Each structure stands twice: as C-alpha cells, then as structure tokens.
Amino acid sequence: GDSVTQMEGPVTLSEEAFLTINCTYTATGYPSLFWYVQYPGEGLQLLLKATKADDKGSNKGFEATYRKETTSFHLEKGSVQVSDSAVYFCALSGTASKLTFGTGTRLQVTL
Amino acid sequence: DAGVIQSPRHEVTEMGQEVTLRCKPISGHDYLFWYRQTMMRGLELLIYFNNNVPIDDSGMPEDRFSAKMPNASFSTLKIQPSEPRDSAVYFCASSLFSITDTQYFGPGTRLTVL
Numbered sequence: 001g002d003s004v005t006q007m008e009g010p011v012t013l014s015e016e017a018f019l020t021i022n023c024t025y026t027a028t029g030y031p032s033l034f035w036y037v038q039y040p041g042e043g044l045q046l047l048l049k050a051t052k053a054d055d056k057g058s059n060k061g062f063e064a065t066y067r068k069e070t071t072s073f074h075l076e077k078g079s080v081q082v083s084d085s086a087v088y089f090c091a092l093s094g095t096a097s098k099l100t101f102g103t104g105t106r107l108q109v110t111l
Numbered sequence: 112d113a114g115v116i117q118s119p120r121h122e123v124t125e126m127g128q129e130v131t132l133r134c135k136p137i138s139g140h141d142y143l144f145w146y147r148q149t150m151m152r153g154l155e156l157l158i159y160f161n162n163n164v165p166i167d168d169s170g171m172p173e174d175r176f177s178a179k180m181p182n183a184s185f186s187t188l189k190i191q192p193s194e195p196r197d198s199a200v201y202f203c204a205s206s207l208f209s210i211t212d213t214q215y216f217g218p219g220t221r222l223t224v225l
Contacts, residue, residue, distance in 0.1 A: 032211055043115070043202050043216030044154075089154065093211035098167065103153045 002027045002094045006102035009087075013080055013109050021075040021105045023064075023090035031094035033057075033066050033073040038087045038104070047075075047088070080109045115217035117203050123223045129191040132220045134203030135184055142210055145178055145188050146202040148219070154202075159210065160186065193224045 007022040025031065032051045036044040048057030053068035062077045073090060090102040116135040124130055136143045145157040158168040163180045171178070175194070180186040190197055200219045206212040 041218075043204070043218050044214075045216065046213045049213070097210055098156055098159070099210070099214065101154045 002031065002092060002100045004090050004092055004100055004102035006088075006090050006105050009104070009106040011105060011107045013107070015082055015109055015111055016079045017109075019075070019077040019080045019084075019107070021088055021090075021107070023073045023075065023102060025071050025073065025090070025092050027071075027092055027094035027100075029095055030068075031092040033064070034091040034093070034099070035062070035064055035073070035075050036089040036091060036101075038089065040086070044089060080107070082109045082111060085109045115203055115205055115215055117201075117217035117220050119220060120218065121221045121223075123225065124193055125225050126194055127192045128224075129189065130193045130197075130222060130224075132188040132201050132203075132222070134186045134188070134217060136186070136203070136205035137215055138184065140205035140207050140215070142206040142208075142212070142214075143180060143186050144204040144206075144214060145186070146204065146216075147199045148202060149199045157188070161210075190222075193222075195224045198222055198224050 003026045005024050034049045035047040037047045038044045048059040050057040050066035056065045064073050064075045087104045087106045089104045091099045118133045144159040148154045157170045158178045160180045178188045200221050202216050202219045204214040204216045206214045
C-alpha cells in the first residue's frame with residue numbers, strides 16, 4: 001500500500017541556516033505529493049504540492065521537487081526563521097484514494 | 112471565508128460519557144474528513160464524506176465511534192462510551208472537488224478522557 005517515510009525529528013537549527021527535511025514514498029502509479037505544516041495549536045495547512053514527476057512546488061521560500069527516480073520529495077529552505085518553527089508533514093495521494101501522511105518532523109529554529 | 116470551524120476546542124470528560132465533536136466545513140466544499148492525531152499513531156484518517164455521504168469509514172477504530180453529516184454545512188463525530196485511549200486531537204478538514212485537492216483543516220478539538 002501507499003506509505004510515506006520522513007526523517008525523525010526534532011530538527012534544531014539556528015536562524016538563517018539551510019533546511020532539508022527528507023521525505024520518501026512508496027506508491028503505485030503517479031501520486032501527487034504534498035507538504036503540510038502545523039504551527040503550534042493549529043490545524044495543518046498546505047505548504048506546497050507537486051502533481052507530476054520533476055514538478056517543483058514552492059511557497060514562502062520553501063521548495064520541494066518531485067523525484068520519481070528516487071521516490072523522494074525533500075523539503076528545503078535556504079534561510080529559516082524563528083517563525084518557521086512548526087511540524088512538517090509529507091503526504092501523498094495515490095491509488096488508495098486518500099491522503100497518506102508521514103509521521104511529521106518537528107522543526108525548531110533558534111536565534 | 113471563516114475556514115473550517117470546529118467545536119468545542121477543548122473537551123474534558125470522564126470515561127463512559129458520550130462525546131460529540133462538531134464541524135462546519137468551508138461552504139461549497141464537497142468533501143469532509145475527520146482525522147485523529149496522537150503522539151503514538153500520528154495523523155489517522157477516520158472517515159470521509161462526499162456530498163454528505165460517508166465514503167470510507169475504514170479508519171473508524173470501533174463501533175463506539177460514529178459520524179454523521181446531515182447536511183452540507185455540518186458534521187458530527189460521536190464517541191459513546193468514551194475511553195481514556197480516545198484522548199487525542201480530532202481534526203475536521205474539507206476539500207473542494209476531490210480527495211486529492213488541497214485539504215483545509217480546522218483548528219482541532221483536544222479531547223481528554225479521564
């Protein structure tokens with residue numbers, strides 16, 4: 001069945017550091033891929049998405065490229081801010097006809 | 112738009128009591144989802160509706176859980192009787208045209224069963 005594997009957290013970075021959160025997936029066919037973010041005390045909100053191979057999703061300085069050859073969708077940001085502290089979820093929608101979420105990666109950014 | 116609205120935001124109850132969680136999706140959205148989030152199991156899809164009809168309830172943990180959507184603007188998730196292991200944050204989400212569209216989440220209901 002469909003599955004998503006994310007790197008374990010928490011990830012702790014200093015402000016302005018480079019961020020990478022790894023995400024790999026298992027799915028048949030051509031799933032759509034998503035990154036959702038959950039700020040403290042809030043629900044999840046879509047950060048970015050990609051619907052086909054080699055697509056790059058981007059938003060608020062975050063980017064992720066749909067790599068079919070490596071079944072990956074890693075999240076990157078060139079310079080993180082304290083306000084980026086949150087939990088990040090990788091997700092896919094494939095043949096299961098629902099969103100399958102990873103376990104989430106907590107990011108903590110310090111001054 | 113007000114977004115997805117959930118009530119209550121916090122609920123504390125005793126084991127054995129009935130609990131009802133409420134959700135108002137974004138107007139015009141055809142799909143409504145109920146999720147449960149715990150530290151141990153992460154985010155789990157419990158059930159989802161399309162045009163008020165339950166489509167997939169395979170994630171509902173057991174018969175103590177039930178969900179209804181009597182109209183396009185309201186849904187409930189009921190737990191009867193509640194147990195301590197039901198303690199979690201319950202999210203409602205809605206999407207416009209399909210299950211793979213962007214899902215808009217409510218702020219969640221934090222349920223504590225003593």
